Amino acid sequence: MKVIGLMSGTSVDGIDVALVEITGTKLDLQVNLLAGTTIDYPLGLRTEILEVCGGKALSVEKLTQLDDAIANQFALAAQDIQNNSSKAELIGSHGQTVYHQPPISAIAKQENQHKIHIGYSVQLGRGAVIANATGLPTVSNFRAADIAAGGQGAPLVPKVDAYLLSHPHKYRAVQNLGGIGNVTLIPPNNKLEWEQEVSGWDTGPGNVLLDLAVQQLTNGSKAYDHNGQWAAQGTPNFKLVDQWLENNFFQQAPPKSTGRELFGPAYLAECWQDAQQEELSQADWLATLSELTVASIIHSYQNFCPQMPEEILLCGGGSRNLYLRQRLQAELTSTRIFTTDEVGLDGDYKEAIAFAILAYWRFHCSIPGNLTQVTGAKKPMLLGEIHLPL
Incomplete structure (x- = not known):
C-alpha cells in the first residue's frame, strides 16, 4: 500500500513529507521510501504557530482559521509529493503540535482526588480538510486515543x-x-x-x-x-x-x-x-x-x-x-x-514514515499503534481518527 506520512515537529521548521510503499504488518513489515521532501511553512504562518506555541491567546474563530491554514499546507504538501512520483492511497498526518500537557503525576492525583488528571495534547491541521483537499482517506489526531486511555500520548514511534x-x-x-x-x-x-x-x-x-x-x-x-x-x-x-x-x-x-x-x-x-x-x-x-x-x-x-x-x-x-x-x-x-x-531508514524522514505506518496499521490492519509500557496507557489502542473524502 502506498501511504503518505506528514509530520511537523517541535522546531516548526517545515512539513516533512514521506511517500512510502508498505508491506507486511509487524516483524515482516517492509517500507520503501519512494519520495521524501520538506516543505517550508509560509513565514507568516510559521510565526503565528510559534506565537501560539509560546502561549499567545486566540479567539475560537482565529484558532479554527489557524487549524484550517495548517491543514491546507499539509494537503498541499501531500499533493506536491505525488506530482513526480506514484499516487498514494492513504495519508497519515501527525499535524502540528501547539500544546502538550502530559498527565499530572501520581502525587498530584493523590492531592486532588476530585479532579481527573489525564493529559491533553493539541495537534492542529484537521484530517477532514486534508482528506477532502487531496481526495485521499486521511488518518490524523493520533495522540488522543492513547491519552484517553491514561497515557502520555507520546512518544508514539x-x-x-x-x-x-x-x-x-x-x-x-x-x-x-x-x-x-x-x-x-x-x-x-x-x-x-x-x-x-x-x-x-x-x-x-x-x-x-x-x-x-x-x-x-x-x-x-x-x-x-x-x-x-x-x-x-x-x-x-x-x-x-x-x-x-x-x-x-x-x-x-x-x-x-x-x-x-x-x-x-x-x-x-x-x-x-x-x-x-x-x-x-x-x-x-x-x-x-x-x-x-x-x-x-x-x-x-x-x-x-x-x-x-x-x-x-x-x-x-x-x-x-x-x-x-x-x-x-x-x-x-x-x-x-x-x-x-x-x-536503511532515512533519518530525515523517519518521523513522517512512522506516521505513515501508524496510519497504515489503523486503516488497513486495525493494529494498535501504542505500547502501554512506553506511554503509560492502560491498554493498547487503535491510534488516529479516519477521515474519508466526500
Missing part, C-alpha cells in the same frame, strides 16, 4: 522503531534528535515476547534550545548551527549543565513526555540568566546548550535503561549535527553510534 530497527542479537537504542529528544530501547527480537520489553520516553531538549539560541544570537539570520560548527568552537560549562539537569523532568522516571511548554523560550531565558555569571562567549553558550542535550540523553540511559545499548541509531535533524554526535560518542565510548540511514 517506539512500536514502529521496534519493528523496523530491531536486531536479532543486539540491544539497540534509537535516539531521535528533533526539537525534543526521544529514545526507543529495543531488545533483541530473538525471543517470543520481546515487544513487551521495548521501552521509550522523551529525553529532554534536542535541537529546540540550540535553534532558539542561534536565532537570537544572529537576529534571525540563521535558524540553526550547521553541523554544530559554531558550538564546536566553544567550551561547555559543565557546572551549568549539572545545575540544569536538576530540573524535575530529568529526574522523573518514564513514562514521560515533554515539549516547548517546558523547554522553550522561557526556559532558555532562565538558562541565559544562569549563564550571565559565567562570562561565556557565544560559542561557549552554544557548546553548553549542546552539552545539556548530550548530558540529558546520557542521564536517561544511565538511570532508566535496563542495560546500556550496544548500538545507538541517531535520527532527526540533530543527527546531522557533527558536534552533538562527537560529544555523544566521546561520553559513550563502549557503544557504537551511527544513524538510521546506515541501516
Whole structure:
C-alpha cells in the first residue's frame, strides 16, 4: 500500500513529507521510501504557530482559521509529493503540535482526588480538510486515543522503531534528535515476547534550545548551527549543565513526555540568566546548550535503561549535527553510534514514515499503534481518527 506520512515537529521548521510503499504488518513489515521532501511553512504562518506555541491567546474563530491554514499546507504538501512520483492511497498526518500537557503525576492525583488528571495534547491541521483537499482517506489526531486511555500520548514511534530497527542479537537504542529528544530501547527480537520489553520516553531538549539560541544570537539570520560548527568552537560549562539537569523532568522516571511548554523560550531565558555569571562567549553558550542535550540523553540511559545499548541509531535533524554526535560518542565510548540511514531508514524522514505506518496499521490492519509500557496507557489502542473524502 502506498501511504503518505506528514509530520511537523517541535522546531516548526517545515512539513516533512514521506511517500512510502508498505508491506507486511509487524516483524515482516517492509517500507520503501519512494519520495521524501520538506516543505517550508509560509513565514507568516510559521510565526503565528510559534506565537501560539509560546502561549499567545486566540479567539475560537482565529484558532479554527489557524487549524484550517495548517491543514491546507499539509494537503498541499501531500499533493506536491505525488506530482513526480506514484499516487498514494492513504495519508497519515501527525499535524502540528501547539500544546502538550502530559498527565499530572501520581502525587498530584493523590492531592486532588476530585479532579481527573489525564493529559491533553493539541495537534492542529484537521484530517477532514486534508482528506477532502487531496481526495485521499486521511488518518490524523493520533495522540488522543492513547491519552484517553491514561497515557502520555507520546512518544508514539517506539512500536514502529521496534519493528523496523530491531536486531536479532543486539540491544539497540534509537535516539531521535528533533526539537525534543526521544529514545526507543529495543531488545533483541530473538525471543517470543520481546515487544513487551521495548521501552521509550522523551529525553529532554534536542535541537529546540540550540535553534532558539542561534536565532537570537544572529537576529534571525540563521535558524540553526550547521553541523554544530559554531558550538564546536566553544567550551561547555559543565557546572551549568549539572545545575540544569536538576530540573524535575530529568529526574522523573518514564513514562514521560515533554515539549516547548517546558523547554522553550522561557526556559532558555532562565538558562541565559544562569549563564550571565559565567562570562561565556557565544560559542561557549552554544557548546553548553549542546552539552545539556548530550548530558540529558546520557542521564536517561544511565538511570532508566535496563542495560546500556550496544548500538545507538541517531535520527532527526540533530543527527546531522557533527558536534552533538562527537560529544555523544566521546561520553559513550563502549557503544557504537551511527544513524538510521546506515541501516536503511532515512533519518530525515523517519518521523513522517512512522506516521505513515501508524496510519497504515489503523486503516488497513486495525493494529494498535501504542505500547502501554512506553506511554503509560492502560491498554493498547487503535491510534488516529479516519477521515474519508466526500
